[in-house]
Amino acid sequence: MMRLALLLTLLAALNAALFLTSLLTGPAGLSPAPALAALIRGEGTAETLVMREIRLPRALLAAMIGASLGLAGAAMQGYLRNPLAEPGLLGVSGSAALGAVIALQTGLAAAFTLALPLAALIGAVVAVALILALAGRHGGSITLILAGIAVSAMAGALTALVLNLSPNPFAAAEIVFWMMGSLADRSMTHVWLALPLMALGWALLASLARGLDALTLGEDVAASLGHALPRLRLTLVAGTACVVGAGTAVAGAIGFIGLVVPHILRPLVGARPSHLLAASALGGAALLLAADIAVRLILPERDLKLGVLTALVGAPLFLHLIYRTRREGLT
């Protein structure tokens, strides 16, 4: 426990430092002290507008979405007992993006406020349910990955189709945003749009902690401890769909965070899924905050997509995991 507490404290400190760096990164060239003063005091100056309406929502969304993806990755891996499970790779994020795009282009998102995250949620539910039905707890890694490829391909194609059919001349160019994700020019509106569903999803996924621990002892033991598999599965589907749907609706599909973060942290927290959930949430927030600072430093004028950076880190690790999984004969 001491070791876990230390790790969580360190991760929290890392998040605080990255959050502050994110607030102080941007093209307006504000110096740190006056910028933070403007953020806190809020005197209606241009600095306040930049800090409160442009940089604060960006940093908040990075932390919220990163935590969501880390948490969802750890929960899926715990339930499926498979280190390759991750919302991006399994097409959950892609399906959420499809839901969001449909809500935006049909005008549903403009008609009532929560239509955008709810539509993304429906997309994510369909994908998670489909994946669990196809691969389940007893399907091998190959089945899982193949199901993910199929769901991703279908969601990607339909997203591109909807955007190409849009009467808006800019829509088709945004296929890359929905597939790679970006936090540029998001606002507090997006924070409030994503937060309710996301918080619900966090609570659902956190409630899985003891069930996932029990599951490591086998399904029968878990059931005798009051953690029946069907209920765990339902909670996992709902929780993952809530956090991934809400995040993707405002920032697009950001991949690999749910894969990379649990993988790095697993050796540090030991074998207990409950510990990994907490650590992965903090780790995911830190990774996305760092990625979002990096895209602003590498190409400040270009809105480099977040998914580019996370894939550059995540894809080699994914290959390594596939190699190791095969060597250990887990297929």
Added chain:
Amino acid sequence: MPRPAGPSTLASPRASDLAALTVALLGATAAAAGPPQRVVSLNLCTDQLAMMLAAPGQLVSVTHLAADPMMSVMADQATGFPLNHGRAEEIHALTPDLVLATNWTPRHTFSLLERLGLRVEQMPLATRLDQIPGNIAHIGALLGREAQAQALVEDFHAGLAALAPPPGARPRAVLHNANNYTSGAGTMAAELLALAGLANIAEEAGIIGGGNLAMEQIVMLAPDLVIQAQRYPGASRAEAVMDHPAMLALRDRGGGALADAEWVCGTPHVLRAVARLAALRDAAEGGE
């Protein structure tokens, strides 16, 4: 809408007219066989100039964009023509004896039409006001309608002369388009702002030609006026920047919208855009 950027030097309009008329005379000699009878236009801007200048029946087809009121100030006139989509096959089927293209026409379409034996003429799109008379004369000469072109050029100069920038303070404005795209020094948009008595903050920020100005920078430059582009149907993240709370806060101080149709092409219609900008300026002045 992205617009091509040009060098920022401003020659006197009259000097460029002389050059344009020389081009026009040469063009007339080349077309000694008589003016073309079946003209097809491949670009929104040549559509509009051709509709203003062509003899009845001479123009066979314009692009579908010319009939779109969001893009074209001459949508009503354009609905009278068969509309094309700029595809080589449909152009060839119209059996034109002159195809009007621009320097923005896709290279492969252009060469395919030439290989099909069609006469294709390119008009460089105007990126500055002083290029407009030249383009009018160019299209007039290609159509064998020099007198009409001359009259249109004279009207344009008269309209331009009547639009002396108003005296007094020059409120600082930003043109805010989808994706935070704006128009800096050397663009026709910047010239129109200046004619309307507005200072362009994109030029303060050192933007030459068209470019993106980060929202943070726009907020820090604190413009008096935010002039945003029109909205298209459907939704896009690119356009969502215009509804960002930070931009709404700026727009509360002053602002308005300008339709793409009014200035996307270098035609005499751009003078209407100046009048509209000047009205926004006066409203901002009155509000202070």
